[in-house]
Amino acid sequence: MIDLYWVPTANGQRAAIMVEETGEQYSLRPVNMMQGEHLSEEYLAVNPVGKVPAIVDHATGSTVYGTMAIALYLADKHASLLGETLQQRAEAYQWAGIIASDLGPAFTGQFIFNVMAPEKLEFPIRYFNEQIARLLKVLDARLAGHAYLAGDTYTLADALGYPVAASSAARLPGALDDYEHIRRWAELVGARPAVRRAMALRADFKLPD
Ligand SMILES: N[C@@H](CCC(=O)N[C@@H](CS)C(=O)NCC(=O)O)C(=O)O
Known part of the structure; x- marks a missing residue:
């Protein structure tokens, strides 16, 4: 347990x-x-x-x-969820790292300066929006040629990546309008029963009184 x-x-x-x-x-x-x-x-x-x-x-x-x-x-x-071969695992670790160390923190910065900050400062807002756009472009290009982030197989990289499409990107003006391959991949990943159960936790969550 x-x-x-x-x-x-x-x-x-x-x-x-x-x-x-x-x-x-x-x-x-x-x-x-x-x-x-x-x-x-x-x-x-x-x-x-x-x-x-x-x-x-x-x-x-x-x-x-x-x-x-x-x-x-x-x-x-x-x-x-690691990939079968060393090469697949290298791809899975790399893309998982891009999500966890680059894209995730960029969205955290975007949230802090766009939503939480009492003062809307132009430089950090622009900086994090540019970082996000740059990284989403890379992800979209990768998914143009591959079913999943590490290639043909669903791995931990997709599990970590899915909330970018389902949650974080919803905060962007235009959401994922410019990223058709991410949208295609998100539909595929979002249909997995395990992913649906995990995402449903959000709807079920009630803050204690
Ligand atoms: N590197 C951590 C980041 C975790 C993180 O920043 N969590 C946020 C919630 S999404 C948090 O606990 N924030 C509270 C704080 O920063 O004090 C990870 O990948 O899980």
């Missing part, structure tokens, strides 16, 4: 998709960041960084924080 410390954001969705895809039994532990639960003593004992998502795997005693680490841990544990 896994405890999934989760928030209804793209990062939370990434971890939930991986847990669902690997067929783990899990207990959902929503962390209410609006009430500061991510910085509570109880949660800091799980993840001293005070960010979400994290998992505690009671079967192995492992605690893992961060979407990339969670994805690699679960894929390794189940020997799935």
